[in-house]
Amino acid sequence: MRPTNAAPLPPAPGLATRRAWLATGALVLLPLAGCVPPIRPVQDRMDRVLDLAQPGARARTLLVLLPGAYDTPQDFIREGFVVAVRERQLPVDLLLLDAHTGYYTSQQIVDRLLNEVVRPAREQGYARIWLVGISLGGYGSLLFTREHADLIDGAFVMAAFLGRRDLPAAIGQAGGLRTWDGQLDGADAHDLALWRWLRERALSPGPQRPPLWIGYGDDDRFVASNRLIAATLPPAQVLVTDGGHAWAPWRRLWDRFLDLRAW
Template sequence: MMNIGRLNIGRLNLAGLILVSGWFLTACMPTATVKSKLDVIEDRCPCKAAPDTLIVLLPGAYDTPGDFVAHGFVAAARARRIAADIVMADTHVGYYTSALVVERLQQDIVAPARARGYRHVWLVGISLGGYGSLLYSKQYGGQIAGMFLMAPFLGNRSLVAEIRKTGLAAWQPGEIAATDYDRELWAWIRGYSDAPRQRPPLYLGYGLEDRFAGSNRLIGDVLPPGHVGTVPGGHEWRPWRALWEEFLDRDVLPRCDDV
């Protein structure tokens, strides 16, 4: 059963998007409202038994929680009888520019879910939502069961170019300035190459023509076999839907015993 809570489905106008120090900043445009509690859409699992798994879907910069419904993400999960409740969070750009996205996810979604008895929380992020998933996991990795990221945004291009010279496993981040969020995040991601058990399981998917394919490939190179999926396509919903269905078919998530 779908429940729309406190959500304005209006599409974000991000025509003036620019990147500074790893954070999305907006210019010459209205800023989406940052609220004291995240707006969400919830979809309850149809299983007879109460699920112990929660899937948290985080949209990209130009997208809203309602787009996950419109593009069939919820329907794909229900068609496969995934035994999980689903929450789609309105983590719009304002929560990133105000550096609140991690705490809002923790306080409004993950911590309350675990208090209600969910044993397994999965973060599923697209583009900027993938970036948010990584930021959250870096700080609260012990609170989640895993992540599935589709074409995640991964910070400024010059840093990606630096890492590409050696590959992520061999890259040395050097001294990290207090405001260099991207370098700090990449240093944490690098841990998947030598200390993966200290991090939540990470699954990755991207379109082969996606503008972030190069940076995504750097992460994919340090993930276990079977944790990376690719499909034809660019930075758009059609390949993301295909990647989502492929992930659901891997049986990583539990399924209903009966409906």
């Protein structure tokens, strides 16, 4: 049952109308900031855009999209991420979060996702929840999955930022996650905990739950750290395209992920 303070569900437009709305960023069902300053304060409730597969009802599956450091939900709209889902007529709802850097620097991102997004989504009846994060959003998706793996059904991270580069460099020099000893003097404690968790997953036998998918461009500035994770995953869960840290490669990766129906 939808909570009484939730925004009313909108009527569903036709595909042509929906595409026109998305092209202009007009499909904003909940308030969003109008600009993207270098540093923005956290809000009492993260701003968001909700796009439903069907009018007046919720789908069984929710994909939660987390943007990069200075991106917003409107960027997902402008770059065609929502249209790509709707053109395929996929029975999934999309929640685009304005999870900007303020939620990370204040170390609130995991608790905010838990209490404002994931738990309420379960209470509203979603049977499956996937996190989809780009760059810093990939970092947030992994942080949440590490702490609350039982509450989500999967995560897809693209061109993930994975903290300071000293740790990935040390892991690479050690031969990868499976041969790294889990130590690095002076490493950031949060980054170290995340990489140790990734190492534990890599060393654990059998399929890992929830499943982790990763995608990146072969010229991305975070390609080295992303490859460390990719080397520990089943090949089917690794998507690679040409290009760098930019929207065009991310959109190609998104299209491929949608076509695979991984959720």
